[in-house]
Amino acid sequence: MCGVVGIYGHDYVAQELYDALVTLQHRGQDAAGMYTYDGRTFHTRKDLGLVRDIFHTRHMRTLLGYVGIGHTRYSTVGGGKVEDAQPFLGPAPFGVILAHNGNLFNAYELKKEIFEKDHRLVNSNCDAEVLLNMFTKSLTKQNADKLEPEHIFKAVKSVFKRSKGAYSTVAYIARQGMVAFRDPHGIRPLLFGQRKNGMKMDYIFASESVTLDILGFEFVRDVGPGEVIFIDEKTRTVHSKIITNKKHIPCIFEYIYFARPDSMMNDISVYKSRVRMGRSLAKKIEKMNLDIDVIMPVPDSSRTAALAMAEKMDLKYSEGLVKNRYIGRTFIMPGQKIRKKSIRYKLNPMPIEMKGKKILLVDDSIVRGNTSKKIIQMVREAGAKKVYFASYSPPVKRQCLYGVDVPTRDELIANDSTVEEIRKYIDADELVYQGLNETFKACIKGNPELKDLCMGCFDGEYKTGDVTKEILERTAAERSQDKEASGCDRLSDESDLMENPNQLPLV
Numbered sequence: 001m002c003g004v005v006g007i008y009g010h011d012y013v014a015q016e017l018y019d020a021l022v023t024l025q026h027r028g029q030d031a032a033g034m035y036t037y038d039g040r041t042f043h044t045r046k047d048l049g050l051v052r053d054i055f056h057t058r059h060m061r062t063l064l065g066y067v068g069i070g071h072t073r074y075s076t077v078g079g080g081k082v083e084d085a086q087p088f089l090g091p092a093p094f095g096v097i098l099a100h101n102g103n104l105f106n107a108y109e110l111k112k113e114i115f116e117k118d119h120r121l122v123n124s125n126c127d128a129e130v131l132l133n134m135f136t137k138s139l140t141k142q143n144a145d146k147l148e149p150e151h152i153f154k155a156v157k158s159v160f161k162r163s164k165g166a167y168s169t170v171a172y173i174a175r176q177g178m179v180a181f182r183d184p185h186g187i188r189p190l191l192f193g194q195r196k197n198g199m200k201m202d203y204i205f206a207s208e209s210v211t212l213d214i215l216g217f218e219f220v221r222d223v224g225p226g227e228v229i230f231i232d233e234k235t236r237t238v239h240s241k242i243i244t245n246k247k248h249i250p251c252i253f254e255y256i257y258f259a260r261p262d263s264m265m266n267d268i269s270v271y272k273s274r275v276r277m278g279r280s281l282a283k284k285i286e287k288m289n290l291d292i293d294v295i296m297p298v299p300d301s302s303r304t305a306a307l308a309m310a311e312k313m314d315l316k317y318s319e320g321l322v323k324n325r326y327i328g329r330t331f332i333m334p335g336q337k338i339r340k341k342s343i344r345y346k347l348n349p350m351p352i353e354m355k356g357k358k359i360l361l362v363d364d365s366i367v368r369g370n371t372s373k374k375i376i377q378m379v380r381e382a383g384a385k386k387v388y389f390a391s392y393s394p395p396v397k398r399q400c401l402y403g404v405d406v407p408t409r410d411e412l413i414a415n416d417s418t419v420e421e422i423r424k425y426i427d428a429d430e431l432v433y434q435g436l437n438e439t440f441k442a443c444i445k446g447n448p449e450l451k452d453l454c455m456g457c458f459d460g461e462y463k464t465g466d467v468t469k470e471i472l473e474r475t476a477a478e479r480s481q482d483k484e485a486s487g488c489d490r491l492s493d494e495s496d497l498m499e500n501p502n503q504l505p506l507v
Contacts, residue, residue, distance in 0.1 A: 003027035006170035028074030036065035102166035186225025193217035268446030276442035278308030355383030
């Protein structure tokens with residue numbers, strides 16, 4: 001999962017790109033990067049870490065230009081290397097910068113094919129560079145002195161033909177125009193906005209609507225599944241075309257966890273979705289007749305659902321767990337296999353709110369169970385009389401191939417354990433999961449036009465129709481190799497988890 005933004009303005013855009021990346025920081029903390037163009041030269045700054053630590057005044061002064069693309073990286077494959085940070089630059093035709101959000105699960109085959117058949121070298125482990133090479137190869141073959149919309153549409157069509165997975169992409173071609181496209185199923189979000197700049201118009205593409213809100217852009221619409229939008233440099237005319245018409249299946253986990261609550265995507269409010277999830281789960285818990293004194297969220301993503309539950313059940317709501325917001329990624333010494341920072345380093349219970357209480361803890365999900373177990377232990381040590389645990393999403397049983405770094409099937413606690421077995425493992429007095437159908441309804445209600453969602457991590461149904469058992473086994477092996485090479489495991493409580501300044505990592 002990553003954050004991507006492209007701004008097509010008329011003057012210095014680097015500051016707004018920086019501000020946009022800050023609004024998208026929650027979508028990726030491994031690395032960040034920016035490319036700008038001033039009419040003659042591309043300028044760049046990329047590094048590992050958080051946006052605020054990468055871009056300083058001395059860097060911003062050199063990022064000149066009226067157009068640019070920015071990216072915050074959350075790596076699914078290929079870990080902490082600057083070479084894997086986006087955006088990427090291709091020298092031909094004209095010079096192209098590109099960044100994307102998502103995951104190509106056939107990236108390794110494409111990388112080999114690009115070298116052997118297209119005679120191009122992909123120099124990183126990032127599939128954005130794979131996309132860049134496919135896109136620019138097709139543009140170059142058309143041998144146009146000036147790119148017209150049909151050249152762009154044809155190039156994107158070739159990308160759709162070869163790529164498997166999820167990808168919301170923004171690119172800029174020097175002196176030709178800006179391009180944005182979304183995979184045929186629209187799994188990852190991408191929004192299009194505009195803003196008056198005197199008599200002219202500025203344009204933006206971004207992963208979440210909050211970016212448009214904060215920068216003062218008017219939301220135009222979501223980029224459609226299988227759609228490409230091309231904004232011509234000379235006239236600033238917006239051209240668009242649906243290249244392929246397939247079923248729209250956006251990722252359900254965007255609404256459960258990844259997106260900011262103040263964002264809209266696919267015409268669905270993330271905040272309202274979590275409110276509905278909380279109310280639905282409250283109905284289920286009410287039928288269990290549990291003796292609950294107080295409801296507490298595991299900060300931060302579960303606050304909305306937990307508050308909705310407390311209101312629905314007419315129970316006290318309390319912030320009993322406090323997160324340290326100023327902890328970045330835990331540093332790994334070379335050769336160190338796991339990061340052994342305690343969960344207490346990031347999360348601290350308040351005994352004054354817990355002592356003698358029967359507490360219902362609410363979290364967004366349970367992946368391995370290790371972090372949930374430690375949180376429950378902390379709450380008990382703080383004096384809680386009973387600890388119930390509720391996940392407002394269903395059990396995570398399968399890996400994700402579309403951009404969420406969910407562990408392999410064998411690493412998921414819900415893969416081969418019953419709810420009762422999980423309850424015993426995490427040491428909860430009761431464990432409650434949201435039903436899959438209830439989660440689906442809570443999200444889909446926001447947009448009656450949307451008929452389906454990708455829920456593969458819950459039900460194992462990969463609705464793109466191109467996922468086989470062999471692909472699942474291969475990607476699991478690749479993930480294990482990547483994990484071993486990097487010396488860490490992202491979704492483990494003894495590693496760093498997904499460090500989100502606004503949310504607690506998946507547990």
